[in-house]
């Protein structure tokens with residue numbers, strides 16, 4: 001292409017590709033399962049589907065740009081004023097709103113690595129600079145190293161807990177110590193996409209920390225525990241000046257009518273959804289116990305997935321899964337993430353993991 005033609009920004013050429021979970025490859029005689037995107041395996045609740053069907057009758061109209069009903073429902077659920085809440089088209093988009101609101105070109109955003117693969121993309125697109133701090137040997141955030149990485153250019157720090165893809169949490173105590181060290185003008189985003197799957201009492205109380213630290217933002221989504229990944233809705237909870245800035249950097253009318261209605265209906269159906277989450281947690285415990293029995297030593301997961309730190313063996317393990325019509329998520333030569341979904345998929349994962357060990361030990 002000639003250089004006299006319009007050229008996309010150079011930053012696009014260097015962006016890591018966000019690899020969505022591939023559709024499973026069919027294998028004769030086997031039901032294919034996609035356990036590569038941390039999706040909720042349950043079909044939508046009837047009450048949520050009804051709300052979406054009703055909303056569809058009005059889709060000639062724009063949605064409520066202020067997300068009023070959703071923010072009111074979240075306000076009641078979370079016990080914070082509606083002014084503290086900003087919504088977006090998935091929490092990835094809300095993260096984009098955060099970086100757009102806080103960072104000028106060249107400003108630094110610190111986060112752990114490996115962590116959520118959307119982070120480097122969102123940061124680079126905003127023209128900001130990623131500072132990646134390696135996880136510890138236990139596949140956990142190294143919060144002291146992250147605090148030590150703060151410079152005069154640092155505007156935002158992302159803390160992913162439970163961490164995608166390793167499933168580990170930072171503890172409340174660790175996060176409190178960390179917040180005590182971070183300068184108050186640096187925004188600390190606590191990404192709790194998998195919060196609802198956590199059972200460890202040492203996990204942070206992010207909303208309490210938000211009340212104590214005006215530089216904290218809590219990021220949540222309806223995509224995982226609430227099962228609305230296809231509708232794209234997430235939100236941030238922050239002090240009102242920050243929340244207002246996040247509403248200013250949102251795509252106007254971004255969260256669509258169906259998504260707003262589905263999210264409100266899902267909060268109303270919370271008890272039913274919690275039963276499903278409990279079942280997924282029990283399924284995760286079953287898978288972890290099975291793998292431990294086979295001799296695997298994996299980081300304990302507080303999310304709806306497990307992490308196999310396979311290093312160089314990562315592509316081979318993913319290929320072994322693919323041969324059995326099971327799509328998992330390989331990360332280069334770091335490891336494989338497998339979502340806890342249908343029990344049949346977990347059973348197959350356990351069989352493949354057992355055969356893998358038997359062949360190598």
Ligand SMILES: *Cc1c(COP(=O)(O)O)cnc(C)c1O
Pocket residue numbers: 038089090091092093116160164191193220221222223224229232233234
């Ligand atoms: C899945 C996920 C999200 C949420 O993505 P949505 O855009 O809300 O679907 C946010 N953070 C992490 C770490 C995730 O894994």
